Amino acid sequence: MGALPMHVLATEATEGGEAVVNAVMTADGVLSLVWLIPLVPLLGFGLTLALGDRVRHWVAIAATTFSFVMAVLVFFAVQGQPDSYVATLAPFIEVGTFRVEWAFLVDQLTTVMLLVVTGVGLLVHIYSIGYMEGDSRYTRFFAYLNLFLAAMLVLVTGSSLLVLFIGWEGVGLASFLLIGFWFEDAKNSSAATKAFVTNRVGDVAFMIAMFFAFSQFGTLDFFTADHTGILEQAGVLSATGALVLGLLLLFGAAAKSAQIPLFVWLPDAMAGPTPVSALMHAATMVTAGVYLLVRTSPILVQSLDAMTVIAWVGTLTALLAALIAMRQDGIKKILAYSTVSQLGYMVMGVGVGGFSEGIFHLVTHAFFKGLLFLAAGSVMHALANTESVWKMGGLRKIMPITFWTSFAAWLAISGIPPFAGFFSKDQILATAYDHGFVAIWVIGVVTAALTAFYMTRWFALVFLGEPRWREGQEVSDPHGHGTTELHPHESPTTMTAPLVVLGALSVVGGGLLNFTHGGRLYTWLQPAVASIADLGLPEHGALSELVLIIISVVAAVIGIIGGFMLYGPQRDLSLGSSAEPLRGPAAELLERKFFIDEAYSAIFVGAGGWLARAAAWFDSTVIDGAVNGVAGVSLWFGQESRRAQTGRAHTYLGVVVGSVVLLAVVLIVQVR
Amino acid sequence: MPIGAYYLVAAIMFATGLVGILVRRNLIVLFMCVELMLNAVNLTLVAASRMWGGADGQVFVFFVIVVAAAEVVVGLALIVNIFFRRGSLDVDAQHLLEH
Secondary structure (H helix, E strand, O other): OOOOEEEEEOOOOOOOOOOOOEEEEEOOHHHHHOOHHHHHHHHHHHHHHHHHHHOOOHHHHHHHHHHHHHHHHHHHHHHHOOOEEEEEEEEEEEEOOEEEEEEEEEOHHHHHHHHHHHHHHHHHHHHHHHHOOOOOOHHHHHHHHHHHHHHHHHHHHEOEHHHHHHHHHHHHHHHHHHHOOOOOOHHHHHHHHHHHHHHHHHHHHHHHHHHHHHHHHOOOEOOOOOOOOOOOOHHHOOHHHHHHHHHHHHHHHHHHOOOOOOOOHHHHHHHOOHHHHHHHHHHOHHHHHHHHHHHOHHHHOOOHHHHHHHHHHHHHHHHHHHHHHOOOOEHHHHHHHHHHHHHHHHHHHHHOOOHHHHHHHHHHHHHHHHHHHHHHHHHHHHOOOOOEHHHOOOOOOOOHHHHHHHHHHHHHHHOOOOOHHHHHHHHHHHHHHHOOOHHHHHHHHHHHHHHHHHHHHHHHHHHOOOOOOOOOOEEEOOOOOOEEEOOOOOOOHHHHHHHHHHHHHHHHHHHHHHOOOOOHHHHHHHHHOOOOHHHOOOOOOOOOHHHHHHHHHHHHHHHHHHHHHHHOOOOOOOOHHHHOOOOOHHHHHHHOHHHHHHHHHHHHHHHHHHHHHHHHHHHHHHHHHHHHHHHHHHHHHHHHHHHHOOOOHHHHHHHHHHHHHHHHHHHHHHHO | OOHHHHHHHHHHHHHHHHHHHHHOOEHHHHHHHHHHHHHHHHHHHHHHHHHHOOOHHHHHHHHHHHHHHHHHHHHHHHHHHHHHHHOOOEOOOOOOOOO
16 A cells, blocks of 8 residues: 555544554555445446346346455455545535545445445345245346445445435435335335335434534545544534534434334335345344444544433333334344344444444344344245244244254344354443443343343244144235245255355354454454543443353343243144233233334324325415416406407507607607 | 708608508508608608708618518509408408407
8 A cells, every 4th residue: 555644533442552543545556446346236236227137136246246355355455554545536516615526435444334235235135036036026126236235335435424425315215115126015115105204304314414514514524635524623513513413413323223213114114025124124224324323433422412312212222122022923023123123232332432342233233133034034935925923833844054044143143152143242231331331231131131032932933833834725925916835945045055154154253253342343443433532431340241241141041041931842832823922911012012103103194294284275275376366367457458459450550650649749848 | 942841741741641541441542651651751851861961861762762662562462462362452341460
């Protein structure tokens, strides 16, 4: 890397002892080509749409493979010389002092996101070959997947808030297209609309955040040549300014990452094809909000209040979603609420000052939650798109690969060592405890037990016990026509291979990346995120890390044992959902999701409807009245004045002569 | 002869033509009235030119005569056509401009 160091980003890792500092460099070599990573999938999207069924999945998979290889090359380039690199492609907007360029930023954080997005993206592309087989819009599906990848890669590489926002909107569009992929069913397209509209609410906050950032810093770039990027001069913000900007960014992130109060779209987004749920609504797109918060961490650390709010939003989301997940019946619905809950953990991690821990959980979550969704897809594929877990069971022998990979993911998300989720979740909880957020830590541990409980319920109901379906049984296929006979079978290799890869990562990924608190991934990310030294948080709590680990594991084991006691294979569940052991008003409340959808529908849809009707009345009476009034007056005037036009030449001539005479008289009088 | 006399004659000719146009309805008569008005103007131009000793007024008159000749050609052709089409030269008989 022969580039000149231009300026220094003041991020120092104090916990690791010596200071680690990232210099900001102009990218060269492979790093100057980083813009190819999003561009090639975009071209893949265009080509696949243009060529249609002649190319099927090949162009899309080639483009994704290219991006993945590029991501690996970029990773090694950054590893060789760890710094922040900015690759400027072309000017984008220049208005007065406002300047935005198509510029891409690569640092340690970006490389992690690039690898996760392209890696999981590639696996999901391969999986989709088997899953989408026979769909009438097979090729279009791959085109949309590539569109999503392109937008997501712009999001994680954008070097200014605006370029990031382009990717942010792009993934929203791709999400809309893919949730509503089977738009023949009105339920699916309304789920797509719900996701789109809910995200728009957060986008408004994001845009206001951009306006505010521009008013404070005079630029939207993260880093600039003269040290005036928003991340470099975050310290100039007043306390109120930092709080406002932090909360605006949180609200924007809350929409994309499904946090309170904007999480309602994510469970409905499961209407899309399952590979979409795995790629976008579990592994990558929904983590964009977490990425945004970590990327702007130098701003967040200016305000402890903002950080505290972020931590509590994440914590309450994690708890609320875990409670709801306990009583859901759809195989994907449970996983969807689980995703909301795990995203809550990530946001909690960011809020308590564990930026690297949040990203670590993002990575392991991409492994095990991506895997769980793909496994759910595999199960649904085998059972003619059955969704209720109460109509499953006993699939262990029939689908061994799906079973064993799900087994790994189940232990990973439950937080059993040495599986991936244990390390990341425990490190977030330990950070919360050490930094003095004891209440958040307690709720986090309770949520961990609930997580283990509902995932055990999911796992036991799907794979263990006696089958609650019969071979050859007639079921109605929600995506097909009429009925199909059930012949459960293991899925084809294109589907099981990604499962195995993700399964291996779910087992070893956590330990390899960050075995101890402050491990390899932590050290890697530390130069790219803000230092929390100035926040004045305590560094260690009363309990040692080992005690914390034991408490977490005990919570997880309690959850698993509870789950097995209620839903294990020893229980007679042959009656299906009427055998549900958890009953009573509290369980009902969970099943109905705390009536949040109903409340939102009453408050926002109701108030919105009232407002729309009022506006419609105003429009039709006042506005239209004014417009029609003007037209009416003109019409009347025209009707009256047309009488002057007789059509007789003599009349006109008389008027002309009369006028001339009149003018002459006036002139003569005036001259006198 | 004083210039006033020429002007008086011209004014009478012009007024005659104007009144003719306003009151008569036959196209040919109207045409003749237009010629009358044109020549009234010609007369004033020549008289003024003679009085001020300049040549431009007379040049103007030649132009007017040429244009008037061309106008007569076109006008008479129109009149002949209108007569063949409508069988009448009454300008008020059909309200051609009304609708």
